[in-house]
Amino acid sequence: MRAARQEYRVAGLPAPISHYADAVRFGDLLFVSGLTAHDAEGRLVDGDAAQQTRRVLENLRLVLTEAGATVADVLKVTVYLTDISDRALINPVREEFFGEYRPASTLVEVSALALAGMRVEIEAVVGLPSA
Secondary structure (H helix, E strand, O other): OOOOEEEEOOOOOOOOOOOOOOEEEEOOEEEEEEEOOEOOOOOEOOOOHHHHHHHHHHHHHHHHHHHOOOHHHEEEEEEEEOOHHHHHHHHHHHHHHHOOOOOEEEEEEOOOOOOOOOOEEEEEEEEOOOO
């Protein structure tokens, strides 16, 4: 029997800028699309990479809550930065958000992100708790 696929459109996140879901559940895994530092109205947090990362992780919390998960269930994150030296700024924000939990992680510097002014984008894979 094939696992069920469920798409999520999460309240509090900005509307997608392309053809994608905020997250997709397949079996007990949740794949979270790249999250940005935008609020529900699409306004970008004006600030450095740390401030933007804080908003991105708040948006991740919205997705986790919608799916019935917590930060303890985050298995992997991929972080995209437009300036790799911002790693030092975002690490304390990540530590605060994840606390004692340490997801697997990949960090990549990119030349640009999808929308002007973005410094950071984070996607995640989450192991969902059994029902």
